[in-house]
Amino acid sequence: MTAILxxxxxxxxxxxxxxxxxxxxxxxxFRSIVLFIVFGLTMSIAWxxxxxxxxxxxxxxxxxxxxxxxxxxTLGHMRSQAEFTPEPSHGPGGRLALALAAGTAGLAxxxxxxxxxxxxxGLGDRVDTHLAESGAQxxxxxxxxxxxxxxxxxxxxVLVVAVVAVWALSPMRGRVLDADPPGLVLAGFVHLLVPVVxxxxxxxLWMGTDAPGGAFQAGAVLAAAGVLLLITGRxxxxxxxxxVERGAVVLGLxxxxxxxxxxxxxxxxxxxxxxxxxxxxxxxxxxxxxxxxAIVLVILFAGGRTDAAHPPEDAAP
Amino acid sequence: xPVVDLLALVLMLTGAAFFFAGTVGLLRFPDVYxxxxxxxxxxxxxxxxxxxxxxxxxxxxxxxxKLLLIWLLVLLASTTACHLSARAARHLGVEPWRRA
Amino acid sequence: MNDWTAALALFLLLNxxxxxxxxxxxxxxxxxxxxxxxxxxxxxxxxxxxxxxxxITSLRDVALVxxxxxxxxxxxxxxRVWTGQPDPEExxxxxx
Amino acid sequence: MTLTLWYALTGVAxxxxxxxxxxxxxxxxxxxxxxNIVGAGVFLVLVAGAHRRPSGAIDPVPHAMxxxxxxxxxxxxxxxxxxxxxxxxxxxxxxxxxxxxxEARAG
Numbered sequence: 001m002t003a004i005l006x007x008x009x010x011x012x013x014x015x016x017x018x019x020x021x022x023x024x025x026x027x028x029x030f031r032s033i034v035l036f037i038v039f040g041l042t043m044s045i046a047w048x049x050x051x052x053x054x055x056x057x058x059x060x061x062x063x064x065x066x067x068x069x070x071x072x073x074t075l076g077h078m079r080s081q082a083e084f085t086p087e088p089s090h091g092p093g094g095r096l097a098l099a100l101a102a103g104t105a106g107l108a109x110x111x112x113x114x115x116x117x118x119x120x121x122g123l124g125d126r127v128d129t130h131l132a133e134s135g136a137q138x139x140x141x142x143x144x145x146x147x148x149x150x151x152x153x154x155x156x157x158v159l160v161v162a163v164v165a166v167w168a169l170s171p172m173r174g175r176v177l178d179a180d181p182p183g184l185v186l187a188g189f190v191h192l193l194v195p196v197v198x199x200x201x202x203x204x205l206w207m208g209t210d211a212p213g214g215a216f217q218a219g220a221v222l223a224a225a226g227v228l229l230l231i232t233g234r235x236x237x238x239x240x241x242x243x244v245e246r247g248a249v250v251l252g253l254x255x256x257x258x259x260x261x262x263x264x265x266x267x268x269x270x271x272x273x274x275x276x277x278x279x280x281x282x283x284x285x286x287x288x289x290x291x292x293x294a295i296v297l298v299i300l301f302a303g304g305r306t307d308a309a310h311p312p313e314d315a316a317p
Numbered sequence: 318x319p320v321v322d323l324l325a326l327v328l329m330l331t332g333a334a335f336f337f338a339g340t341v342g343l344l345r346f347p348d349v350y351x352x353x354x355x356x357x358x359x360x361x362x363x364x365x366x367x368x369x370x371x372x373x374x375x376x377x378x379x380x381x382x383k384l385l386l387i388w389l390l391v392l393l394a395s396t397t398a399c400h401l402s403a404r405a406a407r408h409l410g411v412e413p414w415r416r417a
Numbered sequence: 418m419n420d421w422t423a424a425l426a427l428f429l430l431l432n433x434x435x436x437x438x439x440x441x442x443x444x445x446x447x448x449x450x451x452x453x454x455x456x457x458x459x460x461x462x463x464x465x466x467x468x469x470x471x472x473i474t475s476l477r478d479v480a481l482v483x484x485x486x487x488x489x490x491x492x493x494x495x496x497r498v499w500t501g502q503p504d505p506e507e508x509x510x511x512x513x
Numbered sequence: 514m515t516l517t518l519w520y521a522l523t524g525v526a527x528x529x530x531x532x533x534x535x536x537x538x539x540x541x542x543x544x545x546x547x548x549n550i551v552g553a554g555v556f557l558v559l560v561a562g563a564h565r566r567p568s569g570a571i572d573p574v575p576h577a578m579x580x581x582x583x584x585x586x587x588x589x590x591x592x593x594x595x596x597x598x599x600x601x602x603x604x605x606x607x608x609x610x611x612x613x614x615x616e617a618r619a620g
Contacts, residue, residue, distance in 0.1 A: 004423045005470075008430060009516070013523040015434050020527050020550045022441070024534030029542055030498070034440055034449045036546045037490055041456045043553055044483070045430075048467050048476050050520060051571050052560050056464075056479040058583050064486035066587055067549070068453065069493040074542065074594045076497035078601050098537050106529035113521045113558060120565040124572035139573035140580065148577060155581040162588035166595040183404075186492065189397040196390065197485050204478065212475045216584050217482075224486045231496045293584070300591035303598070326421055329466075333425055336459060340432045343439050343455075349447050352439070356451055360458035367425070367462045371469055374422075383477055384465065387484045391457055394487035398454050401488075401495045406447040409499065 009049065016042055029075060037068035053212035054140045057204065058220050065224025069231075069301055077303075135278025137210040144214065145282045149271045153260065156252045156289065159296045163249050167240060170304020182232040190232050197225040205290050209279065215286040219293025226298035237302045249299065252292030259285060325373040332366030335359055348414035349406045357399040361392055423470035426463050433459045450494045457487025517564045524557030541597045545590060552586045 019039040026032050040063030047056035127139050127147065134142035144152050182190070201222040208214030229235045238245055259281055260271040268274055273281050318326075342355025368388050372381035433455060440452040461480045468476035531551035535544055556579045563572040 004420065004427055008423065008427045009519055011427065011430050011434065013519065013526075015430075015437075016523060017526045017530060019437075020530045020534075020553075023546050023550065024530065024538055024543060026441075029540065030446055031440070031443070031449055032543060032546065034452055036549070038437060038440065038452050038456070039550070039553070041453075041460055041483070043557075044479060045460070045463060045467075046520065046523075046557065047560070048464060048471070048473070048479060050516070050560050050564055051471075051473065052563075052576055052579075053473060053475045053479060054576055054580055055556075055560065055583065056476065057482055058580055060479050060482045061486060062583060062587055064453070064456070064483060065489045067590065068490045070587075070591055070594055071542065071546070072490070072493045073497050074598055077598050078542075095537060099533055102529050102533040102536070105532065106525055109528065109558075110522055110525045113525060114518070116517070116521070116562065116565070118515065118517075118565065119567045120562070121567060122563065122565075122572035123574040124563075124566045124568075124570060127573050128570070140576045143573050143577035144580065148574070151578070151581055155585055158585050159588050162592050165592045169595045169599045182496070185397055185400045186495075189393065189488065189492075192393060193390075193485070193488075200481060200485050204482075207475075207478070212478065216580055220584070220587075221482055221485070224489050228489060228492060231493060297587065300588060303591070303595055329421070329425055332462070333428055336429055336432050336462070339458075340435050343436050343451075349445050349451075352448065352451065356436075356454055356458070360455075364458050364462050367429075368465060371422070371465055374469060380474075380477070383481065387461060387465070387477070387481050390481070390484040391461055391487060394457050394484065395454065398457070398488045398491040401491055402447045402450065402454075405495045405499045406445055409445060409447065411445050411447065 012042070012046055012049065016046065033068065033071045033075060036071065037063060040064075040067055054138075054214065054217065057212060057217040061217060061220035061224060065227060066220065066297060066301065069224075069227050073301065073303065133275045133278070135209070135273060135275070135280075135282045138208060138212060138214070140212070141208050141214045141282065141286075144216075145285060146273050146278060149256075149260070149273075152289075153253075153256045153271065156256055156292065159293065160250055160253055163240075163296055163299050166300055166304055186232055190228050190234060194225045194228060197221060197228075201225070201290065201294075205286060208286060209282060215289035215293060218286075218290040220297065222290060222294035223297035223301070226294060227301050230298060230302060237305075238299050239305050240299070245295075245299075248292060248295040250292075251295075252289040255285060255288040255292075321373060321376070325370040328366050328370035328373065332363045332368075332370065335363030335366060339363060349411055350403055350413055353399050353403055357395040361388075361395050364388060364391055419470050419472070422466045426466040426470055429459050429463050429466065433463070446494070446498070450491055453490035454487065456483060461487070517561045520561035520564075521558045524554045524561060527551070527554030527557060530554075541600070542594075545593045545597065548593075549586060549590060552582070556582055 016039065019035055019042060023032050023035045023039060026035065040059060044056045044059040044063060047059055127143060131139055131142055134146040136142040136145065201218040204213035204221060205215065205218035208217070230237065240246055263272060263274060264270060266274055339355045339359035342359060343352050346352045346355055365388055368384040372384045375381065436455045436459065437452060440449050443449055461483050464476055464480035464483060468474055468480070528551055531547050531554055535547035535551065538544060538547065559575045559579055563575040566572055
């Protein structure tokens with residue numbers, strides 16, 4: 001048993017490092033991106049091996065549905081222009097110096113990791129002690145939505161800032177996308193798949209309080225469904241003009257702040273969930289967060305408003 | 318070994334054989350259209366056998382149904398992806414292989 | 418019998434790694450993007466086998482997510498990257 | 514060698530590969546991917562370290578941090594890609610005339 005799993009770990013680790021090297025070494029950007037998608041999916045196997053199912057779920061959704069889509073999308077945008085610029089090389093001396101510097105840093109960090117004590121409880125025992133009063137059975141959810149809710153609040157803030165940043169960089173000229181009809185097979189596929197994906201997201205959200213799953217996992221899965229709808233022209237690209245769209249972006253952040261402040265009326269500190277209400281509040285927050293995260297990720301994929309005043313140059317058929 | 322476990326093992330080994338055949342096909346077939354067969358047909362059969370074996374091993378109807386759902390989703394995705402990539406390859410001008 | 422499922426997971430991981438050679442060799446972009454599809458079948462099988470081998474039942478949910486999103490990369494590829502023009506980089510690669 | 518140590522060292526290896534790629538490659542898309550690989554290495558070290566509780570259970574705090582980390586990494590990647598596209602679009606606008614000439618010659 002152990003020998004087999006060891007062999008598994010060795011193959012997995014070598015594959016991960018080889019994939020990372022391949023991503024950065026290959027000349028073709030497209031090959032690089034495909035290897036990067038594969039790298040992300042392989043990471044989800046590593047998370048599975050480390051008992052990190054929550055991470056495996058989010059990595060599977062992000063790796064299969066989002067990062068690759070983002071990169072391929074950008075490549076599609078960039079490729080319309082003269083594209084291939086060979087990488088200027090640093091010369092053997094420069095490359096050696098860089099490799100030595102990176103290697104030395106790696107050795108230092110590796111030595112620090114090597115010196116780790118074998119047994120280290122971390123904060124795990126404290127989480128276990130207070131798990132019953134957190135309102136969630138899944139310790140990761142308890143940490144995210146209760147014990148370290150500040151982190152999660154700020155993270156939702158980061159997502160909103162990312163949308164603002166992406167929007168501030170638009171409008172930009174580019175190729176007209178998603179104008180062609182998707183074709184019968186693809187249209188039928190999306191028609192069949194999207195409801196199932198929404199169901200899977202709902203399942204992950206519902207499971208999240210007791211088992212691996214939760215707002216981030218569900219949001220990432222739901223976002224992938226949104227990407228499919230967007231890319232096949234089933235929904236129009238978001239323009240962030242309507243109050244509904246803008247509201248959805250800040251929904252999670254506002255709900256989080258509202259709950260954080262509301263509990264203060266009962267004499268609690270900011271974001272300190274009262275024990276009796278914790279489960280209800282966590283479920284409420286997670287539901288709103290799921291919607292917000294999904295919409296933010298889809299908007300990030302859409303990548304900015306299209307400019308009606310300056311139509312893209314190859315808009316003509 | 319109980320009969321059920323033995324049957325599950327046989328199913329999973331059959332699945333592994335199909336996966337192996339799929340990998341050989343993916344590496345050895347001459348063009349992308351042939352390779353699609355290896356990846357989206359043979360591997361799917363392998364997955365079906367492996368999941369059937371696992372469902373039998375778990376002995377739970379709920380687990381079996383979840384694994385069935387997984388298989389159906391993969392079938393749907395593979396079928397679509399096969400069609401899409403073959404079409405894309407044709408539009409990209411990839412000539413189908415012919416025996417020389 | 419967890420041994421058996423762990424061994425099969427290892428065997429399929431080796432299959433996956435061998436299949437990745439196709440990503441590297443190409444030659445067409447369609448060949449490369451098939452790698453994402455490889456995770457739709459082999460990756461799902463590995464995840465389901467690990468759920469049994471490691472006794473972590475929730476890993477089946479990871480397999481479910483992988484299965485549900487297996488075709489997304491391919492859809493993005495055909496809708497956004499494939500433009501019908503030959504790819505100058507692929508030509509550069511082929512010449513290497 | 515324990516499971517923790519093996520995966521933590523794998524994370525360090527990813528870190529080294531990512532940092533080397535980040536400083537040695539020039540194309541912005543590859544640099545964005547390099548940053549993501551560095552991030553993956555850091556995540557792997559953190560989560561491997563969470564596997565050391567004497568009880569055999571895992572420490573959920575690093576898991577929660579990495580979970581938020583993955584989502585933040587995706588949004589940071591999206592912002593970086595938007596920058597890359599904007600830079601490319603602006604550069605194209607400047608060299609538009611030259612590009613058109615090239616096209617005319619090629620056509």
